[in-house]
Amino acid sequence: MAKADEGARAFTTAAIREGDDPTARAILSAAVQMIAARGYHGTSIRDIATFAGISPGSIYNHFGSKHELLVTILVRGGSALVEATERALLDAPAEPAARLDAIVSTHVGVHAQNPMESYIGNSELRSLDAVALERVIANRDAQQRIFDRVIDDGVRRGAFTTQNPVEASRFVVTACTAVAMWFRPDGPASEADVIARYQAVARDAVGHRPL
Known part of the structure; x- marks a missing residue:
């Protein structure tokens, strides 16, 4: 697994909870920034993964789908x-x-x-x-x-x-x-x-x- 991007981890969001591991934090931070910028339908799992500095497959270790990310x-x-x-x-x-x-x-x-x-x-x-x-x-x-x-x-x-x-x-x-x-x-x-x-x-x- 690639190391989560420092920039994604530095962005704090109310979606992050105590106990979330660093990769989950980076995913949530990246998802908030990407969806806010491009919209839900204009943002792909690959976009979020790239921004977070991880592989797309790593996201599915934490969230079952892009919809689950939005719901979270x-x-x-x-x-x-x-x-x-x-x-x-x-x-x-x-x-x-x-x-x-x-x-x-x-x-x-x-x-x-x-x-x-x-x-x-x-x-x-x-x-x-x-x-x-x-x-x-x-x-x-x-x-x-x-x-x-x-x-x-x-x-x-x-x-x-x-x-x-x-x-x-x-x-x-x-x-x-x-x-x-x-x-x-x-x-x-x-x-x-x-x-x-x-x-x-x-x-x-x-x-x-x-x-």
């Missing part, structure tokens, strides 16, 4: 987002606005740091089979429900005055997700700046008023 990228990425958001909520103060700030910070941060995965997630759902699509949508629904719960709780407690909590929740999640489309680490606004701005936007969307 999307399911792991979605699960990581949900888990990170749940941790942020658990660690946040009990005050509704602080809870909203915490989950907005995580959602924006994850998408700012993983723009390729976000792009793949938005553009390649059509490439999934029905079972895989259900798994990906389940993670998205779980993430949306976290925002729904926080906003509903804020409305019940009188901290949020929106008359349309469902729509406000969807608006906030959609806006935060879209950060991946334009944010650049070397741009005029830092990730922390963008997070702070989107926290303010989210508070405005739900009609926040101090208790």
Whole structure:
């Protein structure tokens, strides 16, 4: 087996998990970069292997097919987002606005740091089979429900005055997700700046008023 390419291994992705061996890491990193650049149908197993610096056959020692690679990228990425958001909520103060700030910070941060995965997630759902699509949508629904719960709780407690909590929740999640489309680490606004701005936007969307 050829040694996995250093460049592929250097690119970090939310699809990589602790315990993945170096070759699996290189494959996932290469797959994210190649699919983001060329699209799922425009990327072959050979393309991914070449970018990773391994033989095409080596990929099948870790993933059964190109489709399995795509599913792994999307399911792991979605699960990581949900888990990170749940941790942020658990660690946040009990005050509704602080809870909203915490989950907005995580959602924006994850998408700012993983723009390729976000792009793949938005553009390649059509490439999934029905079972895989259900798994990906389940993670998205779980993430949306976290925002729904926080906003509903804020409305019940009188901290949020929106008359349309469902729509406000969807608006906030959609806006935060879209950060991946334009944010650049070397741009005029830092990730922390963008997070702070989107926290303010989210508070405005739900009609926040101090208790």
